[in-house]
Every structure is written in structure tokens, then in C-alpha cells.
Amino acid sequence: xxxxxxxxxxxxxxxxxxxxxxxxFVHALGISTLLALAIGAAVNIIGVPVLTMLNQEQLIxxxxxxxxxxxxxxxxxxxxxxxxxxxxxxxxIAGMVVSHEVEAYISVGVDPIEHLAVPRFLGVxxxxxxxxxxxxxxxxxxxxxVTQFFSSTPxxxxxxxxxxxxxxxDILLSIxxxxxxxxxxxxxxxxxxxxxxxxxxxxxxxxLKAVGGAFVLCxxxxxxxxxxxxxxx
Numbered sequence: 028x029x030x031x032x033x034x035x036x037x038x039x040x041x042x043x044x045x046x047x048x049x050x051x052f053v054h055a056l057g058i059s060t061l062l063a064l065a066i067g068a069a070v071n072i073i074g075v076p077v078l079t080m081l082n083q084e085q086l087i088x089x090x091x092x093x094x095x096x097x098x099x100x101x102x103x104x105x106x107x108x109x110x111x112x113x114x115x116x117x118x119x120i121a122g123m124v125v126s127h128e129v130e131a132y133i134s135v136g137v138d139p140i141e142h143l144a145v146p147r148f149l150g151v152x153x154x155x156x157x158x159x160x161x162x163x164x165x166x167x168x169x170x171x172x173v174t175q176f177f178s179s180t181p182x183x184x185x186x187x188x189x190x191x192x193x194x195x196x197d198i199l200l201s202i203x204x205x206x207x208x209x210x211x212x213x214x215x216x217x218x219x220x221x222x223x224x225x226x227x228x229x230x231x232x233x234x235l236k237a238v239g240g241a242f243v244l245c246x247x248x249x250x251x252x253x254x255x256x257x258x259x260x
Contacts, residue, residue, distance in 0.1 A: 040146050047150025051112045052158055055104075060169070062103055063095070063162045067170025070094055075174075088192040095166035097197045097256075101204035102249050104158045105212065108151060109241045113216040116147050117237035120220025121230040129221075144217045151216075152209030159205035200256050207252070208245050215241045 074087050120143060123129050132139045171185050219237040223229040 040142070043143075043146035044150050047112075047147050048154050050115065051108055051151055052154035055107050055111060055154075055158060056161065058107060059104060059158055059162050060165055062107075063100075063165035064169050064173055066099060066103075067091065067095060067166040068173035071170055071174040085188065085192075088188045091167055091170075091189070092193055092197055096163045096193070096201050098249075098253065100162045100166060101159050101201055101208060102245065104155060104162050104205065105208035105245045106242070108155050108158065108209070109212055109238055109245070112151055112154075113212050113237045113241045114234040116151070116213065116216035117220040118230050118234040120217060121223040121233040124221060124223050125225060125227050125230060139221075144213075147217060148210070148213040151213035152206060155209035155212070156202065156205045159201060163201065196256070200252065204249060204252055207248055211244050211248065212241045215244065 070091055071087065074090055075084065078084050078086050078090075120129075123143070129139045129143075132142060167189055168186070171180075171182065174180065216237040219233045219240065222236075223233050
């Protein structure tokens with residue numbers, strides 16, 4: 028039903044979708060780049076000397092993939108989106124409820140769930156997926172440039188070893204996590220936004236509840252998905 032409305036009112040819905048992707052994905056690229064480079068470089072700088080002493084240098088590539096692609100990438104990008112978009116969506120919708128804009132939509136025959144929730148759900152989910160991919164690319168590849176200040180690993184050897192250790196299961200798990208996290212964040216934010224009644228003081232509370240709820244659910248789901256992955260191995 029919601030997707031059907033999105034298709035029928037493609038001009039309005041597509042504009043909302045694009046604006047949501049612009050805010051959630053494009054505007055978050057800066058902080059994502061910084062975190063990805065920092066984490067990737069830290070794993071290389073700390074891990075390589077330790078593994079070298081143990082004569083297990085090749086494990087650094089598996090370690091990078093586990094930390095960045097499989098575990099921290101989806102979760103950290105979810106945290107970034109929660110801090111920025113979950114708060115924004117919840118407070119925006121809550122403000123519209125308090126100011127009777129939602130009632131105005133209903134009075135002219137527009138379903139506020141379909142008009143307000145669906146584009147944001149799609150926008151956050153799509154954005155988190157691509158933000159996670161971007162994070163992994165920079166974390167695995169971009170960190171190589173940082174490590175060149177401390178080591179002289181040939182670029183061909185570095186990337187060929189990464190590709191050898193990168194499994195399709197790691198990529199699929201990372202994608203699944205980002206899609207699930209995006210759905211969780213958007214749904215929680217929308218529910219909290221619509222849950223307010225009439226007091227303007229409820230608007231910031233809705234934002235706080237959206238952030239707290241999304242944080243907890245994403246962490247719990249991340250643990251469950253990782254546990255299922257290791258059990259299935």
C-alpha cells in the first residue's frame with residue numbers, strides 16, 4: 028500500500044526520497060571517511076607488529092575484513108545515521124503532529140504514513156547500505172595510504188591479499204546488516220515521531236527516544252546476526 032502510493036505520487040515522494048538520501052548519505056560522507064581511515068589505519072598500525080612477532084602477518088587481512096567489513100562497518104555507519112537522521116526524522120514528524128500538519132494531510136485525503144514514512148524508510152535504508160559500502164572501501168583501501176607512513180607494503184600485494192581473504196559471506200552479512208539496521212532506524216524514528224500528542228515539549232523527547240531505541244535494537248540485532256553467521260559456519 029505504501030509503495031503503491033509512492034509510485035502513484037512519484038514526483039512528491041521522489042523529492043522527499045532524494046532529500047532524505049542527500050541528508051543521510053551525502054552529508055555523512057565526511058565523518059564516515061574520517062572514521063573509516065582511522066579504524067583501518069589503527070588496525071594496520073597495531074596489528075601488523077603484533078602479528079609479525081607471531082609470524083602470522085597474513086592474518087592482518089582477515090582481521091581487517093572482520094573488523095571493518097563484517098562487524099564495525101555496518102554498526103558504526105548505523106550509529107552515524109542514528110545520531111543524525113533518527114533524531115531529525117523523529118523531531119520533524121513530531122513537530123508536524125504538534126503543529127497539526129498531519130491532520131491537514133488527512134483532511135485532504137493524504138495518508139501521512141504513506142506520504143511521510145515510506146520515502147524516509149526507503150531513503151534511510153538505501154543510504155545506510157551505500158554508506159556501509161563506502162565505509163568498507165575506505166576502511167580497507169584508503170587506510171593503506173595512511174599505513175605507508177609507517178611501512179612499505181607494496182600496493183599490489185596489499186590489495187591482492189585483501190581480495191584473497193574477502194569472502195562472499197562477509198559481503199552478504201555486511202549488506203544484510205546495513206539493510207536491517209536502516210529499516211530499524213527509520214521505523215523507530217517514524218514511530219516515535221507519530222507517538223507524540225499535542226505538547227511541544229514532546230518533540231525533543233521523541234528524538235531522544237528514537238536515538239535510544241534505535242541504538243539498543245541495532246546492537247541487539249548485530250549480535251544476533253553475527254551469532255547466526257558463526258553458528259552457520
